[in-house]
């Protein structure tokens with residue numbers, strides 16, 4: 001690389017970081033949407049009457065089966081077709097968020113089932129409603145069990161945010177391609193920087209989730225190791 | 231007036247009729263023990279009484295109120311009926327104190343301080359004041375079962391249902407749980423107990439109910455049931471169970 005190439009790379013970094021900020025915003029949005037929708041879908045699958053549970057299973061099947069790129073297109077161009085003025089950013093959050101909700105619902109469903117029906121029965125026996133039992137007994141335990149598998153989902157959707165460039169979100173991947181387009185010699189170093197960004201974020205995220213898991217570990221159950229209970 | 235009246239209870243799981251017309255009453259302060267072979271519907275009967283399982287047919291009254299009526303608020307009823315499970319079923323993520331306190335705070339809407347005081351008193355009553363901050367996984371089976379009894383007691387139940395409360399315990403831990411139950415019975419608590427502990431049945435029960443294949447075969451005071459059962463099946467069952475579990479009392 002020439003001195004000029006090096007300068008080009010360094011000058012490109014603020015733009016890349018700005019792009020990464022957008023990936024992080026999408027990540028936050030899609031994870032939050034996926035988390036809350038995922039819990040609702042899982043609760044419906046486990047506790048709702050048959051027909052409703054079947055709908056939730058169909059929902060999961062659909063959003064896990066369709067490729068994420070196709071989902072992005074469906075949401076973005078689909079809504080545009082019906083003259084809904086949706087930004088690429090919002091479309092990205094919705095498409096990836098719904099997809100993640102399907103994967104997260106699978107995690108939460110497994111965890112709720114692992115908590116077991118005896119806990120629900122004990123909660124009902126002291127006079128709690130189903131809703132109270134879910135809120136105070138089932139979910140606090142299920143969420144703890146969910147942390148290890150959830151960190152896989154986190155790493156996975158973190159990387160998926162780069163796909164949103166396909167519907168025009170100017171995130172880090174798109175910006176890296178701009179830089180490459182201007183000076184082809186920068187292609188390799190630029191994408192190496194992008195790769196490093198994601199490695200760092202994955203590391204940070206998993207470190208944070210590990211800390212969360214330790215923070216909420218139930219005393220007396222350490223021996224089993226929360227990760228192995230799945 | 232009887233505290234609990236169970237009339238012609240039926241329950242079917244698929245093709246299997248698990249309860250086939252069970253009727254009995256329970257007077258205030260009375261302890262009745264239900265015995266009978268495995269798969270006879272004893273657990274199903276207890277779960278029907280607080281409607282954790284819905285009976286198919288039959289009626290139940292608690293203190294004169296029909297609790298099988300579709301209009302009844304079942305949550306209010308369940309709060310008045312304690313349930314002690316074979317596997318304790320303590321809330322795994324909560325300390326002993328929080329296990330006992332949760333129902334007080336969420337169901338009875340008791341202020342936190344008052345609930346804490348009450349919960350600590352119940353833990354003391356079962357001899358576990360010093361374990362208030364322990365989690366279930368840090369307690370022995372006997373201690374867990376005593377916490378679960380405290381959890382039931384805290385709600386001020388009119389009646390406590392025990393479903394084989396000592397069956398999951400190591401033999402050396404059974405005594406501490408039975409002691410608590412004996413104290414409760416002496417203190418005038420109304421109790422319906424499914425158990426294989428014949429010593430307990432003999433010395434504590436006011437009446438024994440022998441159930442088999444979804445019906446009550448025979449019931450009466452322990453002396454009568456143990457020494458001169460009217461039905462041959464009762465005698466046969468008692469002989470088997472004493473062979474298996476020993477006399478213990």
Ligand SMILES: Nc1ncnc2c1ncn2[C@@H]1O[C@H](COP(=O)(O)OP(=O)(O)OP(=O)(O)O)[C@@H](O)[C@H]1O
Nearest residue numbers: 243244246248266267268269270271272273274275
């Ligand atoms: N939720 C259920 N679904 C289907 N069948 C059930 C269910 N609960 C109980 N049964 C069946 O009903 C019958 C009676 O069960 P129950 O647990 O009431 O017996 P039990 O007298 O308590 O036996 P044990 O002494 O083994 O506890 C059994 O054959 C059991 O398989």
Ligand SMILES: [Mg+2]
Nearest residue numbers: 272273274393
């Ligand atoms: Mg049983």
